Amino acid sequence: MMKVMVIKKCWFSSTCFLEQREVKIPEMKDNEVMIKVCAVGVNWGDITDVVDGHCPGLECSGIIEAVGRNVNCWKVGERVCAILVGGGYAEKVAVPANFLLPVPGDIDLADAAGLLYASCSIWSALFEICDLNTLKDKKILIREGTSRIGALAIQYAKYMGLTVIASTGSGDMFSMCRDYGADICLDHTSKDFVQEVFLRTGYSGVDFILDFGASDLQRNICCLCKKGKVVxxxxxxxxxxxxxxxxxxxxxxxxxxxxxxxxxxxxxxxVIAKVRAHLWPAILKKEVIPAVWGRFAVIDAQKALDLLKEDDSIGKIILCMNFEKTSGHLKMEKTSGHFKIN
Incomplete structure (x- = not known):
C-alpha cells in the first residue's frame, strides 16, 4: 500500500477538496519504470481535473525503484523527472520509460519536479514552430516573465539565441526577469506598452509572443512584426x-x-524526445535552472492549489512527498533568492 492525495467532491455542493488515502501500489508494465516520488510540480491541470477519487499530478521527480522487463535505457537508483497523465500526488508512480528525463546530481531533486512539464510546453508552443537555425535573428516577447512557465521560457529563449523582451505587471519584477536573462523588461499594464515594444525593437516589432491567457490578445497582435506569431x-x-x-x-x-x-x-x-535533444543539454550544463517559488508538503496540497488560483506566484510551486502535517511552507524571498519558512 502507499499514501496518496485524492480529490473528494462534496455530495451536497459543487466544492472539492483533497484528502489523504491509502491505495495499492500501481502495477508496473514491461515498458514502464517505478519511481519513488520525491516531489511533484503543481500545474493548472491539477485544479481543472475535478473527478471524485482522482489523484492529481502531471509531473514528478524521484528515484527509479524498479524497471520493466523491456526497459534497457534506465537503471534502478537513477534520478529522474517525468511527465504523468495524473497520479503524481502519491508515494510511487509507474511511468512509461520514454516519459522520463535524467536529473543531474547537482540539481535539487525536488526543484526538478517542476522542470519537465513546463519544458515540454515551451518546446511544443514555441520552438516546434520555429526554424531553429534562424533564432539568433529573432525577437520574442514573453508575457508574465516571472510566471510558472515564463521564468523558464526566458532562460530557454536566451539559450536558443533569441533576443528576449520580458513583460510583467510591475516594475518591481524587472530585476528577476533580468536575472533569468531577459534583454529588455517592460510593464504591460502601461498604456504605452505597444509603443514601448516598437521603440525597444527599432520599430520592427517582435517575431514571437508567448502569453499565458488571451485577455490582452489585441495588444499582442499590435506588437508583432509581419508574419509574427502569438502563442x-x-x-x-x-x-x-x-x-x-x-x-x-x-x-x-x-x-x-x-x-x-x-x-x-x-x-x-x-515532445519529451525533442526536449531531451534540444533543451535538456541546457539543464545538464546548468545554463537553465529551475525557477521555483515555493514548496509545500503534499499533505498541504490544498494550500498550494489555492495559492495557484491566486495567480501571483513567481516560478513553480512544488509539493514535496511528505505526508506529515506542516505548519508553513517554503517561499522564495524575492530579494535574496533563498527559501524561508512562512
Missing part, C-alpha cells in the same frame, strides 16, 4: 477576446493556442 499557453478561463481579424490578415500573422495535457501519449513521448 497562448493555458487560457485559464480567458476564452473570449476581441481581436481585429483584418489586421491579423494584413500582417500575415498567426495565433496558436496550445495545451499539452490534452495531447495523446505518442505526441507527449515525441
Amino acid at each position: 497562448i499557453v493555458d487560457l485559464h478561463g480567458m476564452e473570449r477576446s476581441r481581436i481585429d481579424i483584418a489586421m491579423l490578415q494584413r500582417m500575415h500573422a498567426e495565433i496558436k493556442v496550445f495545451d499539452l495535457r490534452s495531447r495523446d501519449l505518442d505526441y507527449k513521448a515525441y
